[in-house]
Amino acid sequence: MRVLLSTYGSRGDVEPLLALTAQLRARGADVRVCAPPDFSALLADAGVILVPVGPSARSLMKQVAAPSSLPERAAQVIAAQFEAITPAAADCDVLVATGMLPAAAGALSVAEKVGIPSVYVSFQKLVLPSPDHPPMAYPGRPFPPGVRDNRELWELDALSVNALFGEALNGCRVRNGLAPVGQVRDYVIGARPWLAADPVLDPWSAGSDVAVVQTGAWFQRDDRRLPADLEAFLADGAPPVYVGFGSMPMQGTENLAKVVVEAVRAQGRRAIASRGWADLALDTDDCFVLGEANHQALFPRVAAVVHHGGAGTTSTATRSGTPQVVVPQLADQPYWARRVADLGIGVAHDGPALTFESLSAALRTALAPEIRVRAAAVAATTGTDGAAVAAELLVAMVNRDGAHVPG
Missing domain, CATH: 3.40.50.2000 (Glycogen Phosphorylase B;)
Known part of the structure; x- marks a missing residue:
């Protein structure tokens, strides 16, 4: 089984993939990781094959104070996903996408293009629609102050995602022979996203319309001695x-x-x-x-x-x-x-x-x-081995040849 793990963001978006890689390798899988070039040393130390994607995440992070540039930065990241992941995914059996939402949208589109199943994973529930919690507001796009209903806020969130990332994503999709998507956020989340967070810290409510699979947080035991x-x-x-x-x-x-x-x-x-x-x-x-x-x-x-x-x-x-x-x-x-x-x-x-x-x-x-x-x-109440759960789910996904379901 060949697995491609794709992310774009900070170290917190990359390190959990090392835990999943270890669990997948223990099950005989061949794993490669697409991530920003900033983390080449981190992955090399773990013996993980890195496919560098996009510009430096650190350089983009320094631009966070300029919300007006978010669509341009997202377009850059999405285009980089198509460029780097398409050849990396060509011989893979399954793709796991996480990190920044526009990056995940690009990665999942590549999986669709090459015809392999895929799944979106979030490390916190705030990007997964539910009437039990509100979404995060994007920089420069605050929610109207009088809106308190969570369902209405999630509808506004979908509009923000489309406005920020829709043109860049659909432009890349059309150039790569794919049909444009109407709702970017729902396309990324799909029918059955995973939540890789500890249920004590970040409990998921069953009241949502989204069939979320909570695996638990992805941790790899670290046996390194302190200096x-x-x-x-x-x-x-x-x-x-x-x-x-x-x-x-x-x-x-x-x-x-x-x-x-x-x-x-x-x-x-x-x-x-x-x-x-x-x-x-x-x-x-x-x-x-x-x-x-x-x-x-x-x-x-x-x-x-x-x-x-x-x-x-x-x-x-x-x-x-x-x-x-x-x-x-x-x-x-x-x-x-x-x-x-x-x-x-x-x-x-x-x-x-x-x-x-x-x-x-x-x-x-x-x-x-x-x-x-x-x-x-x-x-004392935490500690579920979420990476092992996720690895078993991926094996089952490949065995049944499931697929990412666009929204």
């Missing part, structure tokens, strides 16, 4: 606070490094700062600056995890039983911040910009003993 100098730092005092914002540039916070170290120090703690795409770097004796490390091994050993609210980081921190401070920047991150607060396992920071006062207040709450007790209790 020796990090081990020494951890052993040289009380558990520190981890601060890292992954693929987020953290625009809008002045003197980010200074704010972080002073707010953590005000709680009587040391800090571990992950550089990430925010280039967070601190030169102090009570702060360890981190590049790449095993979060599964690190998070259980820190006092709190301060992060941007990506799906993967939120899930890993939740599974570790460590209190969290979520500083959401965009997209689904405010949702994860709310889930952390609602579950009582941490704090949702108010807005994307940090100040000494705001981070200090959030840390005081997150470091309270009762939050740690609650975080440990919630962690």
Whole structure:
């Protein structure tokens, strides 16, 4: 069985595919991954064949503050999907598409073109229509302030998706011999999308009209040891606070490094700062600056995890039983911040910009003993091996030769 996994986005859109790759390989499958070139080293370290697709995701992320350019950026990404995935998918048996919705639309169209079954996967439920939750608003296209009914909001969401991505997608489809689609979002989601999220963190309601299959979050066990100098730092005092914002540039916070170290120090703690795409770097004796490390091994050993609210980081921190401070920047991150607060396992920071006062207040709450007790209790309820579930579903899909159903 030959499987093509396609994504475009941040590291949180790529790393879960490594877990699925491991499960598929254990079942004898040949797997290749289409992803942004930013993650070539990550995939090479895992021994995964990378088909680079599109421009640098990091460079596109820096343009996030310009909503007016979203259709142009999406058109670039969609065209790149057709160019890179068409030859990569030619000898494959099935395609899995995730990441940015326009990228997934392009990938699924290629699967349709080459005649192989496909499935769309989301790592959070906010792009899957349901009367039980509202959709995310796209940058520059807020919903009317008076609309509260979720069904009406989802209808407006479909119009936004068509307006932003329809012309670019259908232009590529027509040039490749495919008929245009009327509803881009419904085409991407299809008849039976998958939700690769932990049901404790992100429960799906059966009340939706969409037949969602919730596999659980995709995690690969990480057995890498922590670097020796990090081990020494951890052993040289009380558990520190981890601060890292992954693929987020953290625009809008002045003197980010200074704010972080002073707010953590005000709680009587040391800090571990992950550089990430925010280039967070601190030169102090009570702060360890981190590049790449095993979060599964690190998070259980820190006092709190301060992060941007990506799906993967939120899930890993939740599974570790460590209190969290979520500083959401965009997209689904405010949702994860709310889930952390609602579950009582941490704090949702108010807005994307940090100040000494705001981070200090959030840390005081997150470091309270009762939050740690609650975080440990919630962690004990998580842990379904979603990647194994997904791998079995893919094997069954290929065996029955199912297909992606356009909306």
